[in-house]
Amino acid sequence: MLLSDTITAIATPFGTAGVGIIRVSGPKVLEIARRIFQPASANCHFETHRLYHGDIISSDGKTIIDEVLISFMKRPHSFTGEDVLEINCHGNQLIMKNILEELVTLGCRLARPGEFSQRAFFNNRIDLAQAEALASMITAKSANACAIGLAQIKGTLTKEIDTLRTLLIDALALIEASIDFTDDVAAADVPQLPPQIDLAALRLQSLLASYSVAKIYTEGVNVVITGKPNVGKSSLLNALTGKKKAIVTDIPGTTRDLITDSINIQGVPVNLVDTAGIREPKDAIEKEGIALVWENLASADAVIILLDGSKPLTNEDREIIQKNKDNNILIAINKTDLLPAWETGTIAELLPEKARIINISAKFGTGLNELKNTIVDSCGVENTIDTGGAMINNVRHKIALEKALTNVEAAKDNILSGISPEFIAFDLREALDNLDEITGRKINDEILDKIFSSFCIGK
Ligand SMILES: Nc1nc2c(ncn2[C@@H]2O[C@H](COP(=O)(O)OP(=O)(O)OP(=O)(O)O)[C@@H](O)[C@H]2O)c(=O)[nH]1
Ligand SMILES: [Mg+2]
Known part of the structure; x- marks a missing residue:
């Protein structure tokens, strides 16, 4: 689907940097490139995926705005699937704004957030799960989160969804066969449980388990x-x-x-x-401060209860342990x-069975490595993750997979209780629809707009 307008945006973050990148995508890209760019060498034919050196000039041809490198990516072999121009200029906001204004004068429209990705999706360059993975990789806070995003961009999740679809379509074909060949629907043969259904349920469960x-x-x-x-x-x-934060x-x-x-960690x-x-x-x-503590404790993944090892334990310490007994607690004995002033054994009976006790000195930095490792262990984090297998980290995907699993389990129950095959086929079709929402194969426009508008500008 080629859209008629040409869009542009700054793709690099706001601020000062050595280089800034402006993106342009759409049918007028080549025409605009010829007008705005003055190549340093006469040998510039805007070949695809080549870098050209030259100047960006104002639309009246009178002023040089910046010295740049540009690249032209011819459709369909570009990120958006349209003709794309990328201008690598100097990373000064005034320069970038000037270039952007010239591009608008030459007929571009400023892109909405996520609009480049949205075009990539419409032109089948990426599916919706991949577009979302791109957005999540950009904001990832850890190397592992980047790796999960990258694996999804490379299509691991899409491949797993395709496998699930194939299983469900095969199962649906078997169920539908039993509808077609039955004269009297009320007395239809109860179909056997296709093995694909259990397989699909298992795969859905393990994909869902990867979320946490x-x-x-x-x-x-x-x-x-x-x-x-x-x-x-x-x-x-x-x-x-x-x-020295506190x-x-x-x-x-x-x-x-x-x-x-x-x-x-x-x-x-x-x-x-x-x-x-x-x-x-x-x-x-202080009252407000303490109220805030309780609010935060309720939603913590782990709670470090700090005790002073150099002074006798008090009822206040015991009460804090007692009030946190439903939390994932680590006891750190400080100083x-x-x-x-007391033996570690003194608190053993106050603690839930799996609570760990670590001796530390915050002042001298002892025991901190053990404390750090215990924090991560206690939150159920596995040290290594297999990004070769599909994983999900997006709540939208999780909800869709949960719905698909409910549909598949309903189909199974209905088969086992001998319900008419039409109902089973309905459950399986619903499961397929829920999977298609993840990749965007079938999704309503409003949801699509909402997803892409949450991306950043220039993406
Ligand atoms: N000897 C020793 N002193 C420590 C250690 N950790 C903290 N202290 C001292 O204990 C005192 C209190 O430390 P803070 O870190 O302010 O304690 P806090 O729990 O944040 O106190 P509040 O903010 O009042 O709740 C300071 O004088 C610290 O220098 C330690 O490991 N060894
Ligand atoms: Mg303090």
Whole structure:
């Protein structure tokens, strides 16, 4: 589907850089390139996928706007499937804006967010899952998240969806055969359970299981540091991040707000939150701070409960452990550089069976590697992921796969309980529709617009 207008946008981020890239896509690209670009050598024939050196000139031909390198990608062998021009200019916002304005004067329209990807999708250069993978790779926060995105761009998810479709279409053919050859629908033969149905259910389940791991690599885990005042929570945040993010003093009740920072542990983005010490609040500010702690604890993937090993345990410590018993907790005994005031065994009976205890000194940095590794282990992160197999990290894909699995399970139940094959065929067709929503083979325009408009400009 070739669209009539030619679109343009800056593809590099806002700010100052050595180089900035402006993209142009559509039917007028070559005509515009000839008008806006003055090649340094007479030998410029806008051959596809070649780099040409020269100047961008104003539309009245009077002013040189920048010295650039440009490349022309002839359709259909371009990202969008249309003629594409990429201008590598100097990464100054004023220069880029000037060039953009000249392009608009020559007949381009400013692209909407995600419009280049949307055109790539309409022209069958990529499917919807691949377009979404591109967007997620651009914003990925860890090397593993990039790898998951790249595997999807290369088509691993699409291939798995195709395999699932084939299984369901084969099963549907068998079920439909039993409809066609039956004279009396009410007394139709109950079809056998096609093996493809169980196979499809298994594959759907394992694809869905990949979501939690992929999500961890994509969005990271949220880890809240809690404990009573002065146990060293802010010192721990500073020690783990290697920055002086939080104020550390020996006055209990120093931290009031939530203080956050992210670190990378074994390729997993870990979002750390330092919090106000928990005690009977002394004023309204501290009360607010402590209320915020409880809110955050409720949604944490892991909670580090910090205890001061150099001072006797108190009821406040016990209460904090008790109130977090449904959370994924790690006990860190801090200040182990000082003489211990209590035995580790003292708290054993207060803890859930799988809670781990780690001795640390936030001040001197001891035990932090063990703490870091334990954080990642406790969040159920596998050290290695197989991006060769398909994985999903997008909630839209997860919902569609869950629906497809429900349809497949309904088809199976209906076969086993001898329900008329029409109903089974209906379930299988619904499952196929849900899979087609992932790749965009069948999807309504409003959803499509919503997906692409969430992409960034120039993508
Ligand atoms: N000896 C020793 N002192 C520590 C250690 N960690 C923290 N401290 C000291 O303990 C005091 C309190 O540290 P903070 O990090 O401010 O404690 P906090 O838990 O954030 O305190 P609040 O913000 O008041 O809740 C400071 O004087 C720190 O220097 C440690 O590992 N060893
Ligand atoms: Mg603090």
